[in-house]
Amino acid sequence: MTPAFADAGAEALPLHIVSPEGLADLGGRLGAGAAAWLAATGFKGDLGELRLLPGPEGAVLGAVAGFGTASARRRRRFGVVKALAGLPAGAWRIEGELTPAERTEVALGWLLAGYRFGRYRKAKGPEARLVCPDGVDAERMIAMARGEFLTRDLINTPAQDMGPGELEAEFVALAGRHGAAVAVVRGDDLLEQGFPMVHAVGRASPRAPRIMEMRWGSEGPALTLVGKGVCFDTGGLNLKPSSGMNLMKKDMGGAATVMGLAQMIMELGLPVRLRVIVPAVENVVSGNALKPKDILTSRKGLTVEVNDTDAEGRLILGDALAWAAEEPSDLLVSMATLTGAARVAVGPDLAPYYCDDAGVVAALEAGAAEGCDPVWRLPFHDAYESVIEPGIADLDNAPGFGFAGSITAALFLRRFADHPRYVHFDIYGHTPTEAPARPKGGVGQGARAMLCGLPGMLGL
Known part of the structure; x- marks a missing residue:
């Protein structure tokens, strides 16, 4: 599904x-008949309310959507797009005294609300189309929505059709669309080329583990993105219960x-x-699966005691971040569906992140507001460093501390990133219930905040 605005000339x-x-004031502008109609139907301007405006012959002359109070909008981002489902087919243009930021939010929300996952059954999208409002950068909004749709499609696809090989195919296709270069290391070659923890986590599956790299652009500051790609997580020998396994197709979020x-x-x-x-x-799980208490030697040379095979994401990210850090960059970012502790801390809607660079933090917070993509900063709390040091090895992948699970996981990753401008996101990647512009299912978190914050982070 491709997000798009209606033709400006429509x-x-x-x-x-x-x-x-x-x-x-609106009633005065629309005229006495429309004002009486709105009053008779009980329209109050509540967030997401919709009334169609009838003409004398029964044709629809327009519509009125409730924007709600400022408090209501803070509580329910993109809430106005709830009204869109009731609009008849055709092109629509926004009228109203909205600020530029509000027009941008409505336009982006409209595009995001049009997402449907149609791989396994026909999914009919909305037939109403919005003319991009004046002052809104249509190209930027469409790019944001298209990137979000890609993320949602990948997460929503079940593991039978989105294993390591299929994810590689999507990765290569993405690179091909934009003229980027790709390199891939697979299977036992991971051991020969220095990715022992990626190999150890994935070796039990008949679908070979791999690590993929994409490069694009020849000028400007260097930006490195690292993403956890566990295409399905049974928990390994520390097997998850069925309730914990049901959503694990999203572990490549x-x-x-x-x-x-x-x-x-x-x-x-x-x-x-x-x-x-x-x-x-x-x-x-298979006969050669990674075992509890195994000790791995990582790409960086740090040894890791495996105290829980279900804490595998930080292992594969350790090798990936170490590889990333071998090449200088201006900003290093990792994103992972890493811990249940993050969900306990902030719930499914917020994307918690870690960063110690004040300039990056300020730019990211501003980007989150601009991109309507809420984030929340958690601390790299140095006092917990000792918790991830088991004594028998340099690091512990699952300390029995019982507290601060997201923080200790972030501290583990920081040992491998070794970068002064490092940002780590511990995301959920899933919307548990239908929300405005966020259908139930896979969802991107932190990407729009990063995109909008990059000019401030990198001096673009």
């Missing part, structure tokens, strides 16, 4: 977006999100030297 019906405070972000960057032609690294594995 005949479009007016969609009046109004808050409760502006309802009286970090890979899907960095791929979506990479698409946005390349489609918009940002002046960066982009490098994307994705380790892709299945964490399953």
Whole structure:
């Protein structure tokens, strides 16, 4: 499915977006008949409310959508797009006293709300189309939505059709669309080329583990993105219960999100030297599966005691981040569906992140507001460093501390990233219930915040 606006030259019906405070003025502009109709139908301007405006012969002359109060909009991002489902087919143009930021949010929300996952059954998208509002960068909005749609499609596809090989095919296809170069190391070659932890996690599956690299752009600051690509996670020998396994097709959500972000960057032609690294594995059970208490020697040379084979994401990211750090970059970012502790801390809607660079943090927070992509900073708390040191090896992949699981996982990754401007996202990658512009299922988190924050982070 391709997000798009209606043609700017199309005949479009007016969609009046109004808050409760502006309802009286709107009635005056629309005329006595329309005002009486809105009053008779009980329209109050609540967020997501919709009324079609009838003409004298029964034709639809336009529509009025409730923008709600500022408090309601803070509580429910993109809430106004709930009204879109009731609009008849055709082109629509926004009318109303909206700020540039509000027009951008409505336009982006409209595009994102049009997503349907149609791989396994026919999915009919909305037939109403929006003319891009004045002052909104249509190309940028479409690029954001297209990257998000790629991320959602990848996460929503079940593991039978999205194993390491299929994820590689999508990775290569993405690179091909934008003229990027790709390199892939697979199977036992991972041992020979220095990715022992990626190999150890994925070796039990008949679908060979691999690590993939994409390079694009020849000028500008260097940006490296690393995404966790566990295409399915049974937990390994520390097997998950069925309730914990049901959503594990989404455990490659970090890979899907960095791929979506990479698409946005390349489609918009940002002046960066982009490098994307994705380790892709299945964490399953067989006779040669990774065992609890095994000790692995990582690419960086650090030894890791495996105290839980279900804490495998940080192992494959360790090798990937070490590889990333071997080449200088201006910013290093990792994204992963890494810990349940992050969900306990902030729930499914927020993308918690870790970063110690004040300039990057400020730019990311501003980007989150601009991109309507909420994030929340958690600390690299140095006092917990000792928790990830088991004594028998340099690091412990699953310390029995019982607290701060997302923080200790982030500290583990920081040992491999070894970068002064490192950002780590511990995302969920899934919307558990239908929400405005976020259908139930796979979702990107942090990508739009990063895209909008990159100018401030990299001086673009």
